[in-house]
Amino acid sequence: MLTLNLLRENPELVIERLKIKNFDAKKHVEQIIELDINRRELQFESDALLAEMNQLSKEIGILFKEGKQQEANTVKNKTVEIKERIKELSSKSDEVNNKLNEILVQLPNMPSVMVPMGRTPEDNVVVRKGGEMPALGNKVMPHWDLASKYNIIDFELGNKLTGSGFPVYKGKGARLQRALINFFLDQNIAAGYQEFLPPYMVNEDSAYGTGQLPDKEGQMYHATLDNFYLIPTAEVPVTNIFRDVILNDSDFPVKCTAYTPCFRREAGSYGKDVRGLNRLHQFDKVEIVQIQKPENSYQALEEMVNHVESLIKKLELPYRILKLCGGDMSFTSALTYDFEVYSAAQQRWLEVSSVSNFESFQSNRLKLRYKDKSGKKTILAHTLNGSSLALPRIVAALLENNQTNDGILMPQSIVPYTGFSILD
RNA sequence: GGAGAGAUGUCCGAGUGGUCGAAGGAGCACGCCUGGAAAGUGUGUAAGCUUCAAAAGGGCUUCAUGGGUUCGAAUCCCAUUCUCUCCGCCA
Numbered sequence: 001m002l003t004l005n006l007l008r009e010n011p012e013l014v015i016e017r018l019k020i021k022n023f024d025a026k027k028h029v030e031q032i033i034e035l036d037i038n039r040r041e042l043q044f045e046s047d048a049l050l051a052e053m054n055q056l057s058k059e060i061g062i063l064f065k066e067g068k069q070q071e072a073n074t075v076k077n078k079t080v081e082i083k084e085r086i087k088e089l090s091s092k093s094d095e096v097n098n099k100l101n102e103i104l105v106q107l108p109n110m111p112s113v114m115v116p117m118g119r120t121p122e123d124n125v126v127v128r129k130g131g132e133m134p135a136l137g138n139k140v141m142p143h144w145d146l147a148s149k150y151n152i153i154d155f156e157l158g159n160k161l162t163g164s165g166f167p168v169y170k171g172k173g174a175r176l177q178r179a180l181i182n183f184f185l186d187q188n189i190a191a192g193y194q195e196f197l198p199p200y201m202v203n204e205d206s207a208y209g210t211g212q213l214p215d216k217e218g219q220m221y222h223a224t225l226d227n228f229y230l231i232p233t234a235e236v237p238v239t240n241i242f243r244d245v246i247l248n249d250s251d252f253p254v255k256c257t258a259y260t261p262c263f264r265r266e267a268g269s270y271g272k273d274v275r276g277l278n279r280l281h282q283f284d285k286v287e288i289v290q291i292q293k294p295e296n297s298y299q300a301l302e303e304m305v306n307h308v309e310s311l312i313k314k315l316e317l318p319y320r321i322l323k324l325c326g327g328d329m330s331f332t333s334a335l336t337y338d339f340e341v342y343s344a345a346q347q348r349w350l351e352v353s354s355v356s357n358f359e360s361f362q363s364n365r366l367k368l369r370y371k372d373k374s375g376k377k378t379i380l381a382h383t384l385n386g387s388s389l390a391l392p393r394i395v396a397a398l399l400e401n402n403q404t405n406d407g408i409l410m411p412q413s414i415v416p417y418t419g420f421s422i423l424d
Numbered sequence: 425g426g427a428g429a430g431a432u433g434u435c436c437g438a439g440u441g442g443u444c445g446a447a448g449g450a451g452c453a454c455g456c457c458u459g460g461a462a463a464g465u466g467u468g469u470a471a472g473c474u475u476c477a478a479a480a481g482g483g484c485u486u487c488a489u490g491g492g493u494u495c496g497a498a499u500c501c502c503a504u505u506c507u508c509u510c511c512g513c514c515a
Contacts, residue, residue: 037475044475047484054443054484057496061442072495079495246471367472378471 020326118325144276165281179417198237355386
């Protein structure tokens with residue numbers, strides 16, 4: 001959620017920048033400014049009346065103490081009218097506040113100046129490429145075929161147990177999952193991130209805090225009996241750790257990492273794009289989250305990008321890093337880098353990580369602030385997060401790119417975790 | 425799941441209708457004291473809103489949350505949530 005302050009002081013900037021996201025904010029901003037003025041008028045009036053009421057109540061108290069019943073009652077009568085007026089004002093002001101909030105949450109985050117213009121994924125900018133494209137023969141198999149060839153992932157069994165999009169990993173396939181999770185976590189910890197193991201379900205407040213609610217309700221599984229939501233990413237519980245928190249200057253940098261399964265309902269599309277591990281309802285992911293002072297957040301973003309890149313390098317996968325254009329960015333992000341690895345048999349790039357700076361967009365909603373050195377001001381912190389990494393597509397690329405006649409070769413870096421160097 | 429007790433500031437804890445944003449203590453910050461430290465001592469110590477204000481300061485709101493009673497609520501009533509104790513169940 002954008003801050004009212006920004007909208008008040010620099011409405012033109014907001015409108016201008018949101019054009020990069022192909023969002024016409026003119027009407028919204030106008031309404032917000034009007035409602036804000038209205039809101040303050042109402043509050044001004046009602047504050048004055050409340051002050052008067054408080055004064056009168058005190059007087060009544062004193063009069064009663066002095067035994068002047070008569071006079072006390074006279075003053076009492078005066079309060080009736082004021083009380084009514086206050087009630088009126090407060091219901092009006094509730095209405096205005098609700099409307100204001102309703103519009104405010106419709107505004108996407110302002111993209112950073114670094115965000116390129118564009119509408120579609122084609123307009124994203126490739127900032128770096130790395131790794132070697134695999135030289136495979138023409139008998140390459142897609143990962144879903146490899147998965148059954150080596151009996152490591154059973155999609156059919158998942159259908160039986162739950163439904164489509166819930167695969168069962170078996171044998172070395174299961175071991176590979178566990179290996180990757182531990183490898184990623186260890187790497188993150190070595191880079192200074194503190195490990196968390198959060199709940200996999202969150203309450204409404206948390207879902208609202210990171211912006212899944214109110215509008216993206218359909219993307220989450222909902223346990224209605226208890227009104228809990230299954231987390232679509234570890235970002236939700238981990239970022240919400242800091243909901244309603246005021247950090248000290250000395251607490252920075254805050255760097256967290258967590259492994260969780262992720263649950264996504266995803267509106268169904270069919271075919272090649274969602275085949276195999278490409279898109280699932282439940283998958284594993286290790287996430288990194290940082291909370292930073294505004295002046296450091298873009299430096300932290302670079303650091304996170306470099307860190308995620310180092311992981312992919314250690315997995316020896318061909319990759320590219322994209323800076324997302326305005327049209328392809330998420331609602332909440334100010335600047336996003338996507339990481340894609342090349343999947344040899346499918347001959348396509350698969351997104352395996354998305355690293356974003358949200359600036360104060362999330363923290364405004366979360367009320368995540370810090371006290372500056374002077375201890376006088378509380379300032380909204382910046383939040384950032386990224387996947388490091390999402391497993392299924394990494395596994396897909398590893399299987400496809402590293403297939404040989406003898407089995408699938410594991411990159412050296414994860415052999416200590418898998419306990420085998422060839423999956424056969 | 426059943427029965428009971430409770431929820432107050434960074435923490436502990438007082439407060440059962442009137443000047444209470446809240447005693448007292450701890451912690452923390454700054455000062456005095458000290459050769460330095462401890463002890464002692466003094467001062468300060470929440471957040472949000474604000475077409476009051478240049479600022480200092482002022483006004484309003486907030487004692488789990490949401491409603492209600494009242495001129496006036498931390499205090500009374502109702503609902504919800506959470507915590508603790510006992511019982512039951514259980515990895």
